Amino acid sequence: MADARMSARPAARPEPNPASPGPAASAGPRLEVRGLEHAFALRPVLEDIALDVAAGEVLALVGPSGCGKTTLLHLCAGLLQVRSGRLDNDFARPACMFQQPRLLPWKPALDNIALGLKAAGIGRAEREARARALGLRLGLVEDDLGKFPHQLSGGMQSRVALARALVLEPDLLLLDEPFSALDIGLKTELYGLLLEHMRERTMGVLMITHDLMEAVRLSDTILVMTPSPGRIARRFAIDRPAMQRDDAFVHRVTASLLQDPVVRKCFDLAPVATPVAGDGFAPTLPAVRLIGAETPAIAPAAGRHLRC
Amino acid sequence: MNLLRNALRALPAYLWSGWGAIASLLLLLAAWEWLSVAYGDLILPDPRTTASTLAGLMTEGGAWLELATTARRALAGLGAALLLGSVFGIAAGVSMTASMMSRPIMTVLIGTPPIAWLVLAMLWFGTGDGTPVFTVFIACLPVVFVGAMQGARTLDGQLRDMASAYRVPLSMRVTDIYLPHVVSYLFPAWITALGISWKVVVMAELLASSDGVGAALAVSRSHLDTASTLAWISAVVGLLLAVEYLLLEPIKREIERWRMPA
Secondary structure (H helix, E strand, C coil): CHHHHHHHCCCCCCCCCCCCCCCCCCCCCEEEEEEEEEEECCEEEEEEEEEEEECCCEEEEECCCCCCHHHHHHHHHCCCCCCEEEEEECCCCEEEECCCCCCCCCCCHHHHHCHHHHHCCCCHHHHHHHHHHHHHHCCCCHHHHCCCHHHCCHHHHHHHHHHHHHCCCCCEEEEECCCCCCCHHHHHHHHHHHHHHHHHCCCEEEEEECCHHHHHHHCCEEEEEECCCEEEEEEEEECCCHHHCCHHHHHHHHHHHCCCHHHHHHCCCCCCCCCCCCCCCCCCCCCEEECCCCCCCCCCCCCCCCCC | CHHHHHHHHCHHHHHHCCHHHHHHHHHHHHHHHHHHHHHCCCCCCCHHHHHHHHHHHHHHCHHHHHHHHHHHHHHHHHHHHHHHHHHHHHHHHHCHHHHHHHHHHHHHHHHCCHHHHHHHHHHHHCCCCHHHHHHHHHHHHHHHHHHHHHHHHCCCHHHHHHHHHCCCCHHHHHHHHHHHHHHHHHHHHHHHHHHHHHHHHHHHHHHHCCCCHHHHHHHHHHCCCHHHHHHHHHHHHHHHHHHHHHHHHHHHHHHCHHHCCC
């Protein structure tokens, strides 16, 4: 299978896709990634990644587990060295949320929230006041703030981790499926808090998820990734503002995206019974656009086990 | 300072929680008394005789001096072991190669009986302070070293990533992330080392010194004075119990408060 994929790839490396997936180049800081590749011990995990995040924009990277999403996020966060390709980040204050809350177990919630402020050299009184104010707004109660992480429930720990990121007033937020372990109610509530926060201040968000519906609910642009090695197979733009998307809209858009054969292949789903002719994606909603479809390096209409 | 204040504040509740411990110690005393009734005073004097002998030793003045001498030696050896063991243990834990290399050496050190070191130390240092101090040092070192190495080895890579994502400067990483983790491994090792040092120093003095509790024990043994032998043993054990439960345990509770169940 891998051979089929390799032979289908053009011999010369294709130019990084020039189609800018984000809105037209605007003023303000942006994260720009072109032709990014990464490998762990000769095993390629990311190939030819191009993406843009502008201030005030939410970009979702969707893909199955193990497609290199987290590696990509770590590269963007500067936790991994960029080896090949270009990554320009002129956001001044990025903040990160990881898959696990990653709180310091020996510090009470309040000190955990204030960690980034302390690192920035802000005095105790001010950082505690700011951490407390934000923690309370995110649904923690005064009592929780004095507790150690292991005394808090998973949802509360996630709130603390979210507060730790937001208290820095970041201009770029990097989210690595931070709420994937929470139940759907908590998840919705926390994303609601996040959207509310975004409305008040312009913040770029790069979020990673394996949940297409979550991406449809929150993001302006959705990039669908294929696994091993991770490549971007599809780019969708959703034009309706996130605050105006109701459940029905999210369900309809998700369903229509799941009709796309390329998306189905990425998640290793069986092809739909009546495949759509042509390029494959037939937008059934005016709010969704296919932008700059990257030619995925796969032989078309092969068996469902072909990894794209 | 904050730590000390909190430890003092928690002290009354802690002492109250000690009733169970006191009850079990009293049970031990009862068993002792029963055995002494069964076997007679020459084999095992009862606790009250022991206590009055100890009180006699104290009031005559010699006991405090001997205890202070013993404590000085134990603490000197222990201090050196804590310092060097912690520093080198952490250093070894940071480097994979160093920890792999030092592990067998530490196994050898742990496996060598303290009495063997004592014999060597007597040849090297004679009958001065050097012999007990060295024996204590070499007996405590591997315990502390291994604790420190484990602490440094198990540092959480995820927390390290988090710290660099949040741009935590190095000094703060040490105080807020590395140190609390390492201390949670080191402190129990230190307490274990304290117990070892106290036992080993008495043994070393018994064989190699002319003063200290160990030497006093040697004298009472040669006089077949079971009562004063037991008095010295109670003094040594009582002192260790007092240090451990009145000083170290409250500090440990305060340091590890974050681990306690909700």
